[in-house]
Amino acid sequence: MEHTSDIVAEGKLIGETSYPQRADKNQELEVSAEVFTDKGFVTCTAKIDFFDAIRGVVYETKKSAAKELAHVAQVQFYLYLLRKNNITANYGQIEYPKLRQTERVELSEEGEAKIEKSILQTTEIISLESCPPTLPKSKCSKCSYFDFCWSTEE
Numbered sequence: 001m002e003h004t005s006d007i008v009a010e011g012k013l014i015g016e017t018s019y020p021q022r023a024d025k026n027q028e029l030e031v032s033a034e035v036f037t038d039k040g041f042v043t044c045t046a047k048i049d050f051f052d053a054i055r056g057v058v059y060e061t062k063k064s065a066a067k068e069l070a071h072v073a074q075v076q077f078y079l080y081l082l083r084k085n086n087i088t089a090n091y092g093q094i095e096y097p098k099l100r101q102t103e104r105v106e107l108s109e110e111g112e113a114k115i116e117k118s119i120l121q122t123t124e125i126i127s128l129e130s131c132p133p134t135l136p137k138s139k140c141s142k143c144s145y146f147d148f149c150w151s152t153e154e
């Protein structure tokens with residue numbers, strides 16, 4: 001997915017250059033968990049760019065100049081997967097170098113239940129015979145599936 005892999009790489013580069021000391025203290029981590037849903041077990045995987053295992057803090061840097069709920073959901077998902085692996089994950093921190101702001105992300109038990117509901121909804125969508133209708137293209141620019149949904153467009 002070239003479209004989003006460039007965006008992801010750019011975001012990681014901004015994280016490394018905006019916070020050069022970060023790479024020394026924190027580690028990149030790929031984490032997976034088996035989540036039980038109404039449709040059986042589902043494997044969820046994510047790659048976390050910066051995780052401080054000593055303090056249990058997930059860091060995520062965004063190149064965007066606008067805060068989005070999706071950024072919070074992404075970090076909450078990381079916290080969820082870490083906790084599923086019995087790894088201490090106290091909170092997350094989203095950094096917006098362009099805004100010169102940070103946002104702390106918590107994950108409550110209620111938040112964990114919401115994530116599990118989203119995972120179930122995702123498995124239901126995956127098991128559909130045909131794809132759901134596309135959203136308006138203006139909402140798709142950062143989506144990982146952009147190339148699939150819009151491959152027939154000029």
Ligand code: SF4
Pocket residue numbers: 133134135139140143144145146147149150
């Ligand atoms: S590109 Fe992403 S957001 Fe847009 S319709 Fe496809 S899946 Fe939905």
